[in-house]
Amino acid sequence: MDGRGTAAPAAARVVPLSGVSGGCRTEDEWTEGMGRVTERRRTLRIRDGAVSARPDTLVAEEPLEIRLDGKPLAVTMRTPGDDFALAAGFLVSEGVLGSASELRTIVYCGGAREDGSNTYNVVDVRLAPGVPVPDITLERNVYTSSSCGLCGKASLDAVRTTARFPVEDSPPVRVTPALLSLLPDRLRAAQRVFDRTGGLHAAALFTPEGELVDVREDVGRHNTVDKLVGRALREDRLPLSRSILLVSGRASFELAQKAVMAGVPVLAAVSAPSSLAVDLAAESGLTLVGFLRGNGMNVYTGAERIDVGNGA
Numbered sequence: 084m085d086g087r088g089t090a091a092p093a094a095a096r097v098v099p100l101s102g103v104s105g106g107c108r109t110e111d112e113w114t115e116g117m118g119r120v121t122e123r124r125r126t127l128r129i130r131d132g133a134v135s136a137r138p139d140t141l142v143a144e145e146p147l148e149i150r151l152d153g154k155p156l157a158v159t160m161r162t163p164g165d166d167f168a169l170a171a172g173f174l175v176s177e178g179v180l181g182s183a184s185e186l187r188t189i190v191y192c193g194g195a196r197e198d199g200s201n202t203y204n205v206v207d208v209r210l211a212p213g214v215p216v217p218d219i220t221l222e223r224n225v226y227t228s229s230s231c232g233l234c235g236k237a238s239l240d241a242v243r244t245t246a247r248f249p250v251e252d253s254p255p256v257r258v259t260p261a262l263l264s265l266l267p268d269r270l271r272a273a274q275r276v277f278d279r280t281g282g283l284h285a286a287a288l289f290t291p292e293g294e295l296v297d298v299r300e301d302v303g304r305h306n307t308v309d310k311l312v313g314r315a316l317r318e319d320r321l322p323l324s325r326s327i328l329l330v331s332g333r334a335s336f337e338l339a340q341k342a343v344m345a346g347v348p349v350l351a352a353v354s355a356p357s358s359l360a361v362d363l364a365a366e367s368g369l370t371l372v373g374f375l376r377g378n379g380m381n382v383y384t385g386a387e388r389i390d391v392g393n394g395a
Contacts, residue, residue, distance in 0.1 A: 119143050119163040142283050144302045149173060150192070150207040152216050162283065162301045163203065165310040166191075169301075170206045172313030175321070176341045178245035179210075179217055183319040187211045239359075239366055248322035248346030251368035256325060256348045257390045262293045264378050266329050267353050273298040274331075285331040286311055288323065296326065304332050305341065312345045322346025329353075334373055336360045343367045349388060351375050356383055 126139045142162055149157045149170045161169060167189040174180040187209040193201055210216060270287045273295060286307035287298040299310035308330065315321055327349045328342050334352035336359040342350040343363065350364070351372040361383045364371035370385025382389050 119145070142302055145204055148205045150205065151179070152209055153207060159303060159306060161303055161306045165299060165314070166203070166206055168299075168310045168313030168317065169306055170208050170309075170313065171316050172309030172311065172341075172345075174208060175312050175316055176309065176344045177217075178247070178344065180316060181247040182321060183317055185211050185214045186317065239363055242340050242343055242363060243366060246343050246367065248324065248344075249368070250324075250343060250346060250348050253322070253324035253346060253348045256291050256327075257388055258291055258327065258349065259390045259392075260378075260380060263327075263351060263372060263375060263380060263389075265293060266327065266351065267331075267375055269293070269295055270298060270329055270331065274300055287329050288315075289327040289329060291325060291327065304330060304335075305337050307331075308338055308341045312341060315345065324348060327351060329375075333357070334360050334371060336363060339363045339369060339371065343369055349385070351380075 120143055122141050122143050123138045124141055126137060128135045128137050128139075144160055145163055146158050147161045147163075147166055147169065148155060149159070151174070157173065159169075159173070170189055171180060171186060180186060189206055189208050191201060191203050192205040192207050266287075266289055269289070270285055273287065274283065274285050283300040283302060284304040284307050285298060285300045286304070288296040288311055290296060297311055297314060299307045299314075301307045301310065308328065311328070312321075312323070315323055322345060324346045326347050328347045329351045330338055331353055333354040334350060334356035336357055338352075339350060339356070339360040340363060347369070349370040349372070353375050354373065356364075356371055356373045361371060363369070364384040368385060370388040371383045372389075373381045373383060
């Protein structure tokens with residue numbers, strides 16, 4: 084681990100890219116660190132008729148361009164930090180990566196500052212020799228977006244045909260409602276940046292016994308899961324077949340897809356799931372829990388993993 088709590092890249096090394104301003108740098112060479120997670124802005128504060136000027140702490144939001152073997156692949160708005168994990172996790176959800184051995188390097192590449200300095204907003208992922216590079220076109224794996232315009236059946240088929248870790252083949256996992264009800268408070272207690280800004284989504288991995296394994300925060304809810312999954316891939320911990328994934332908001336199709344692609348058997352959300360997320364969970368064998376608040380919850384699919392005792 085480095086000083087930011089980010090797993091150091093395996094076999095990290097610089098891979099120069101021709102035609103890229105500023106060259107490329109490994110994650111270890113990024114010294115700006117956590118200072119970019121938040122920013123300060125002056126605000127006019129009005130409370131009960133009293134007016135004062137004061138600075139406010141805001142969550143940082145910047146674009147991240149992800150390249151695959153030097154070719155542009157995607158751009159996502161994210162909170163800087165864990166960028167290499169985010170890129171790796173995104174490629175797991177795209178079906179490109181499934182193990183640490185398939186990943187050669189990830190590097191920061193030159194950005195677009197006028198002075199030629201690095202913006203640390205562009206990363207390039209290099210695959211290991213022999214790993215096929217998918218055809219990157221405008222039609223590429225568009226099922227990753229819940230607003231992609233594809234019909235539900237096409238979206239479900241796309242995930243089913245690319246998932247490497249069938250959830251139904253995962254080791255038996257059973258959890259109690261009492262344990263699940265404890266997890267949101269444990270997630271909330273681990274949200275350090277949320278305490279300062281109030282403006283972040285979060286996702287966490289727990290063991291079936293309720294132990295917190297990892298937690299990530301980001302301005303994008305999908306980025307939090309990508310960061311978790313990417314860290315797991317780089318530490319060679321996929322599939323996450325004995326994990327509970329908890330997200331701080333709603334459970335969209337996209338988040339259910341990311342859980343399935345990482346082999347997660349239980350996805351819980353403090354808010355509602357979408358209909359397509361429930362359909363995907365049902366088809367893939369994923370246990371999907373929504374409205375996990377206090378002692379209440381709705382189990383939409385995979386109820387066989389929820390040990391309700393005699394209360395069923």
